[in-house]
Amino acid sequence: MTALLQAKGLHTHYGQSHILRGIDFTVGQGQTIGLMGRNGMGKSTLLKSVMGIVKPSGGTVEIKGRTMTGASPYEVARLGIAYVPEGRGIFGNLSVRENLVMAARPGTRGQRDWTYERVLETFPRLSERLNHGGQQLSGGEQQMLTIGRALMTNPDLLILDEATEGLAPLIAREIWRICGLIRESGISSVIVDKNWKHVTRITDRNLILVKGEVVFEGSSDELLAQPGLLEQHLGV
Numbered sequence: 001m002t003a004l005l006q007a008k009g010l011h012t013h014y015g016q017s018h019i020l021r022g023i024d025f026t027v028g029q030g031q032t033i034g035l036m037g038r039n040g041m042g043k044s045t046l047l048k049s050v051m052g053i054v055k056p057s058g059g060t061v062e063i064k065g066r067t068m069t070g071a072s073p074y075e076v077a078r079l080g081i082a083y084v085p086e087g088r089g090i091f092g093n094l095s096v097r098e099n100l101v102m103a104a105r106p107g108t109r110g111q112r113d114w115t116y117e118r119v120l121e122t123f124p125r126l127s128e129r130l131n132h133g134g135q136q137l138s139g140g141e142q143q144m145l146t147i148g149r150a151l152m153t154n155p156d157l158l159i160l161d162e163a164t165e166g167l168a169p170l171i172a173r174e175i176w177r178i179c180g181l182i183r184e185s186g187i188s189s190v191i192v193d194k195n196w197k198h199v200t201r202i203t204d205r206n207l208i209l210v211k212g213e214v215v216f217e218g219s220s221d222e223l224l225a226q227p228g229l230l231e232q233h234l235g236v
Helices: 043-051 073-078 096-101 116-122 139-151 169-184 196-202 220-224 227-234
Strands: 003-014 017-028 032-036 058-063 081-084 157-160 188-192 205-210 213-218
Touching: 003 043, 017 043, 017 058, 017 188, 017 213, 032 043, 032 196, 043 073, 043 081, 043 157, 043 188, 073 081, 081 139, 096 116, 096 139, 116 139, 139 157, 139 169, 169 188, 169 196, 196 220, 205 220, 205 227, 213 220, 213 227, 220 227
Parallel strands: 032 188, 032 205, 081 157, 157 188
Antiparallel strands: 003 017, 003 058, 205 213
């Protein structure tokens, strides 16, 4: 399977704090990967290190076979990697329509599968709020907008950090539905979320991080067959 993203022996520090400790991490074409672990275990740091937001202190990051260790975020994005950060990062002074349209572009292979019309069809709630400013939206609507904006770039890989953090159950269910649609569309994805039950329903492979190290990597079936592991590392 072709690796879209591959990190080898990745180490990352925040000052004197050693956060990532030699992580190996691969995302293949068309794969959906779940990244799990309690707070403070290095999940967001791993994503930021891959995206170039945080510079690794050791190891390598390759995207589509190109070494991109320490590259700037815009260089990573140009290779077809879309990032939905924790906290969403929408433009609050722009309308929903403007947030979407400003991100529109063909993908790395010239694909235009995710058009403005398709995004609104996928997120009907946004179509009702096109003229609302980003700051006027609820938390769930902002998350939909951020995912929709990422899809407007027609990415090869979508990274979603804290997919349903702080969202009402009804809205969270809608986000999971959308994650399923993204998988069906053929886009690879990495999903971070505390709800392991929902994550494992749509992922091909899962990783659990503990103190910056991978303590489990395997399929959803393999993970669910180890309830002791779930209890120990995910607090079930």
